[in-house]
Amino acid sequence: MTVESITFIGGGNMARSLIAGLVRQGVPPAQIHVAEPVAVLREALAADFGVQTHDNAADAAAQGQTWLLAVKPQVLREVCQSLQALALAQAQAPLVVSIAAGITSAQLQRWLGGALPVVRAMPNTPALLGAGVTGLYATPAVDAQQHAQAERVLASAGRTVWIEDEALMDSVTAVSGSxxxxxxxxxxxxxxxxxxxxxxxxxxxxxxxxxxxxxxxxLDEAGESPAELRRRVTSPNGTTQAAIESFQADGFEALVAKALRAAQQRGRELSAAND
Structure with a gap:
């Protein structure tokens, strides 16, 4: 698996799962740098995967052509601003991949000081088992090589789905991220x-x-819609029909739609709160 040098800013669970997937697929650990302020996490990453660890984000970012931002949305602005001088000083702008929910590409570019190539990614927790799915959006500044780089990195944790409209990334979060x-x-x-x-x-x-x-x-292997699979298992006047009718009488579908709208709205609120 050919992947350019990559820096993870943040060494928590999601970063760890991606690092594990990259190493499992043959990426040399020497090509992976991780910035993590918590010493015990740095030590565990170095011991478990042999990657290069740093306690300073800028020191780690200087080693990578791809920066994967794996910190909480609430601290992302501060982290990006600490990397701004480095981002602007490089002859070739780094590819910035963010897995922070609700933070837009425009915010990331503004905090980093320029129109850098940005990919927004929303993986989910089954990535910890290599069984996740990640929704991805690329800004126009992302070239074909960088697009492929982002695909390779996130595909190490499971399937990928590219989204053309960034406004839909909050819906990706609502459906698969959460x-x-x-x-x-x-x-x-x-x-x-x-x-x-x-x-x-x-x-x-x-x-x-x-x-x-x-x-x-x-659902994954049958090649049929959820509705068709449900119909097949629901015998007329049987036990399953009784349960399904009870669900629907209490507004099951409307409840799910309402819950996903709440998650989508929270993603938008995170963006506004951190602007």
Whole structure:
């Protein structure tokens, strides 16, 4: 796997998952630099992957042609401004990849001091297992080589989906970035309901987990729409129909749509709050 030198600004869980994926796919650890202020995290990254670690963002960024910003949205402005002089001094502008929810490419360019090539990325937590999905948006300044570089880096954690309209990145966050938590909430509710009906806790958990895993595989592998798969398993007047009708009587689809709108709106609020 050919990847140019890359610097991670932030060494938390998502950065760690991407680093693990890159190393697993053959990227030399010497090409990966990580800036992380917490010493114990730096030491763990160096010990586990052999990557180069730094306690200063600018020192790490000076070593990479791609900067992957993996810090919280609330501190991203400060981090970018600390890198502004370095970004402007380089003969070739670095590719900036941000995984911060709600922070726009225009904000990143303004904080970094110029129209740098920016890719916004929204991975999700199954990236920790190499089973994630990442929505990506590239500004016009991103050339073909940089586009491919961003694709290679994020594909190390799972599938990628490119979005043409940046305004839709908040919807990506609502659907897939936050999406695993919705599945975990459903699992929590199913497990609790099974226990309430008398199932042993270990049985309720196993039945819930394997059901969600199997259903997800069918969604991925069957080549049919969710609606069609649901129809196939819903026998007329059977147990599944009774449950589906109960869900729908309580406005299940409207509830999901409302929840995703709330997540989308929160992404927009994060952008405004950090401008």
């Amino acid at each position: 999406g695993p938590a919705y599945v975990f909430l459903l699992a929590e509710a199913m497990e609790a309901a099974g226990i309430a009906q008398g199932l042993p806790a270990d049985a309720a958990r196993a039945l819930t987990v394997q059901t969600l895993l199997g259903a997800s595989r069918m």
